[in-house]
Every structure is written in structure tokens, then in C-alpha cells.
Amino acid sequence: MWRRVASHSSLFSAFKSSVPKNQAAYRFKFLEVFSTEIETPAKEGFSSRERVPFITFVLGGPGSGKGTQCAKIVESFGFTHLSAGDLLRKEISSNSDKGAMILDTIKEGKIVPSEVTVNLIQRAIESSGNYKFLIDGFPRSEENRIAFERIMGAEPNFVLFFDCPEDEMVKRVLSRNQGRVDDNIDTIKKRLKVFVALNLPVINYYSEKGKVHKINAVGTEDEIFEQVLRIFSAYES
Ligand SMILES: Nc1ncnc2c1ncn2[C@@H]1O[C@H](COP(=O)(O)OP(=O)(O)O)[C@@H](O)[C@H]1O
Numbered sequence: 001m002w003r004r005v006a007s008h009s010s011l012f013s014a015f016k017s018s019v020p021k022n023q024a025a026y027r028f029k030f031l032e033v034f035s036t037e038i039e040t041p042a043k044e045g046f047s048s049r050e051r052v053p054f055i056t057f058v059l060g061g062p063g064s065g066k067g068t069q070c071a072k073i074v075e076s077f078g079f080t081h082l083s084a085g086d087l088l089r090k091e092i093s094s095n096s097d098k099g100a101m102i103l104d105t106i107k108e109g110k111i112v113p114s115e116v117t118v119n120l121i122q123r124a125i126e127s128s129g130n131y132k133f134l135i136d137g138f139p140r141s142e143e144n145r146i147a148f149e150r151i152m153g154a155e156p157n158f159v160l161f162f163d164c165p166e167d168e169m170v171k172r173v174l175s176r177n178q179g180r181v182d183d184n185i186d187t188i189k190k191r192l193k194v195f196v197a198l199n200l201p202v203i204n205y206y207s208e209k210g211k212v213h214k215i216n217a218v219g220t221e222d223e224i225f226e227q228v229l230r231i232f233s234a235y236e237s
Pocket residue numbers: 060061062063064065066067068069172173175176177217218219220221224
């Protein structure tokens with residue numbers, strides 16, 4: 001069940017180029033894991049001395065608490081937090097030639113073309129120097145998922161799904177106060193529809209593969225983190 005995809009991986013190349021020359025063994029491990037098909041035991045964790053890449057997708061509707069809980073996971077477990085939305089917003093503010101298109105897409109609550117987002121994630125992975133990643137708010141569609149798996153040559157080790165009722169998500173987004181162009185009632189309604197139509201199928205896909213940990217996202221931040229903690233502690237080997 002914990003099978004990684006077989007193709008030659010650009011994730012491997014990414015790690016390869018970011019690893020210092022004197023860490024040949026480290027580099028070799030990535031080759032071993034990502035260029036061959038390996039049955040990995042279900043209990044494989046993220047603290048092994050091999051430092052093999054460990055990827056968690058963090059999914060849930062807008063306002064379900066993904067970013068808030070990712071910050072806590074980083075503190076406790078040393079993951080690198082890559083919020084796809086933050087990477088896209090950074091791209092807008094960096095005056096990139098794709099900025100205007102990304103801004104329009106976000107305002108409409110739609111999904112940015114997969115190759116744009118995957119490339120940003122890939123670059124962030126390459127420059128992180130880490131091997132444990134929380135990929136927050138991505139993949140948002142089956143097309144996103146397929147593009148990630150094809151380009152990176154890797155699947156997530158597991159998926160966290162923050163399950164939150166819509167009225168609670170709307171309440172949280174409207175009081176988020178981060179000056180985001182999409183935190184308004186019109187866009188949030190569109191985003192909720194996009195979540196159900198395009199993002200839930202991704203969660204169902206990984207659920208059928210036995211990779212989803214569902215979290216009840218209603219409660220205090222600390223109550224929710226207790227559930228998260230139990231899951232991550234089980235992978236700390
Ligand atoms: N458990 C919680 N209860 C109430 N509000 C929360 C909770 N977790 C996060 N929030 C708040 O809700 C808003 C959305 O949280 P955020 O982490 O940005 O969600 P997401 O990344 O899923 O959109 C933020 O203002 C955050 O402070």
C-alpha cells in the first residue's frame with residue numbers, strides 16, 4: 001500500500017542538486033528511493049537516519065485551519081511548511097509575468113494551472129535543505145495531483161484532511177483579517193463549490209489508497225493539535 005511511483009524523478013534531481021557534495025550517501029538514498037519501485041512498510045516514519053523525503057499533503061476547505069496547524073507541526077516536528085497559496089501570493093507580489101493571471105484566478109476562487117503551482121513547489125523543495133515537507137492547500141484538483149505525481153515522481157506518505165462544516169469555514173475566513181483578496185463572501189462561496197467539486201475527489205482518491213487521516217477541525221486550536229500530534233507521533237520512528 002505504501003508504494004512510491006517508479007518513474008525517474010525530478011524530485012530526486014531537485015534533491016540531488018540541493019545536497020552538498022560531501023553528502024554522497026544522502027544523495028544516493030534519494031536515488032534509491034525515487035528511481036526504483038519499492039514497497040515501503042506502512043510504518044516507515046520521518047525520523048529515520050536515512051533522511052528519505054517525507055511528504056504530507058495538508059488538505060481541507062478554505063478556513064478549515066490548515067495553515068494554523070501546519071505552523072504547530074513545524075514547531076514540533078521540524079517539517080518545512082510549503083503553503084501553495086502563499087507561494088502563489090509571493091509570485092504575485094514579485095511582479096512575475098504570471099502574477100496578473102494568478103491574481104485573477106485567486107480572486108475568482110479558481111485553480112491556478114497545475115504546472116505553475118507544481119513548479120513553485122518544486123523550487124521551494126529544492127531550496128529548502130530539508131527532507132520533510134508539509135504541502136498545504138495542494139493538490140486542489142485531480143489534475144493538480146496527477147501533475148505533481150508526474151513531475152515530482154512521488155506520492156505523499158500520507159494526507160491530513162481537516163474536516164470542517166461550511167458555516168464554520170465561512171465564519172473563520174471572514175474574520176481572518178489578513179487583507180486577502182479572496183476573503184470575502186462572494187469569493188468564499190465560489191471557493192467552497194470548487195472545494196467540493198475538485199478537491200474532495202483528491203481526498204477520496206487518497207482515502208481509497210488508505211493514506212488519509214481525517215481530523216475533526218472543530219474545536220480550539222489546541223484540541224485540534226492534539227489529534228494532529230497523535231498522528232505525527234505515530235510516524236516519528
Ligand atoms: N480551531 C480554530 N478555531 C477557530 N478559529 C481558528 C481555528 N484554527 C484557525 N482559526 C482561524 O481561522 C482562520 C483560518 O485559519 P487558517 O489556518 O488560515 O485556515 P486555512 O489555511 O485552512 O484556510 C484564521 O484566522 C485562524 O486564526
